[in-house]
Amino acid sequence: MPETISHYLDVITVLAQKDFKIRYRNSVLGFLWSLLNPLAYMIILTVVFSLLLHVGIPNFPAWLVIGLLIWRFFSIGTSQGLVAIIANPSLVSKVYMPREVIVLSNSLANLLGAMLEFVALLPLLVLLGVSLTSYVLFLPLILISEFLLIFGLSLSLSALNVRYRDFYQLWEIALQLGFFLSPIFYDVSLIPPRFRSLYSMNPVTSLIESTRSIFLLHQLPSLSDCVTIVVSVVVFVLIGFIVFRRLERRFAEEL
Numbered sequence: 001m002p003e004t005i006s007h008y009l010d011v012i013t014v015l016a017q018k019d020f021k022i023r024y025r026n027s028v029l030g031f032l033w034s035l036l037n038p039l040a041y042m043i044i045l046t047v048v049f050s051l052l053l054h055v056g057i058p059n060f061p062a063w064l065v066i067g068l069l070i071w072r073f074f075s076i077g078t079s080q081g082l083v084a085i086i087a088n089p090s091l092v093s094k095v096y097m098p099r100e101v102i103v104l105s106n107s108l109a110n111l112l113g114a115m116l117e118f119v120a121l122l123p124l125l126v127l128l129g130v131s132l133t134s135y136v137l138f139l140p141l142i143l144i145s146e147f148l149l150i151f152g153l154s155l156s157l158s159a160l161n162v163r164y165r166d167f168y169q170l171w172e173i174a175l176q177l178g179f180f181l182s183p184i185f186y187d188v189s190l191i192p193p194r195f196r197s198l199y200s201m202n203p204v205t206s207l208i209e210s211t212r213s214i215f216l217l218h219q220l221p222s223l224s225d226c227v228t229i230v231v232s233v234v235v236f237v238l239i240g241f242i243v244f245r246r247l248e249r250r251f252a253e254e255l
Contacts, residue, residue: 008101015105019080020112035120038068045185057187059216062128066215067184067208069121073114073146074204075175081106081154082161082171085251093252100244103158107151114143125215135214138221142214146207148233155240159247162254183208200224203232 042065057063084106085092091102118139126132161167182204191199199205206228210221 008097011097012101012105012108015102016108016112019106019109035117038065038072038117039124041068059129062125062130063212063216064185065121065124066211067182069114069117070146070208070211071179071182071184071204072117073110073143074150074207075179077107077110077114077147077150078153078157079171079175080110081150082157082168084154085158085162086165099248099251100155100241103154103244104151107147107154110150111143111147114146115140118143130215131218132215133218135218135220138214139211142207142210142221142229145229145233149203149207149229149236152233152236152238152240155237155244159244159251162251163247178202178204200228203229206232 042061045064046061081103084103085099088102091097092099122132122136157167157171181199181202188196188199188205188209206221206225210225210229213219213221213225
């Protein structure tokens with residue numbers, strides 16, 4: 001399959017550029033919304049948890065915004081990937097190409113957006129007192145790993161959403177639950193020890209913790225986080241291709 005997709009690199013590039021531009025089309029502030037949204041959450045949650053509830057996490061604003069951006073990439077990436085097929089019926093029925101290309105280009109557009117958001121975040125982190133070290137160079141690897149996770153999930157979600165349109169609402173509920181099951185505004189140490197092994201199986205948790213390690217702790221991600229990320233990526237990509245291949249035969253008649 002990778003060899004087949006490689007013949008469509010030009011198409012993937014064009015579709016990814018289109019998806020990226022559509023996200024900010026007819027928006028006055030455009031890309032600025034990608035920064036204002038997590039910044040607004042950061043301010044609100046910082047006031048609530050740091051000032052009112054006295055959370056004792058060092059440099060809580062920086063700690064929080066890093067988690068928010070990792071979650072934002074996952075949430076937006078999977079939500080848009082879920083509708084990638086039904087949003088492009090003409091590409092499915094009138095253009096001959098592997099339909100995985102549609103999902104891949106969508107995920108790549110979100111990867112580009114996430115990378116730009118983190119680039120814009122760097123000056124803010126410096127203002128918040130974070131020292132940038134060479135460990136920051138590992139950020140692209142973390143984002144690419146998250147991109148692959150999103151791509152694998154999007155393959156399954158987009159195929160299932162063609163067959164069962166209720167999947168969009170179900171995934172919205174899952175994302176709301178996932179927001180609270182990921183260490184975005186609280187520390188992993190708050191999880192009871194008996195549930196911590198199960199909790200650590202969440203790949204988003206490992207992605208958030210890994211990003212905080214390179215920015216705030218100035219160290220490489222833990223081995224357990226790396227293993228969780230790699231295993232999750234492999235499992236979800238494999239499952240994604242299996243589900244997508246099984247359901248894509250009826251895409252044209254179901255759209």
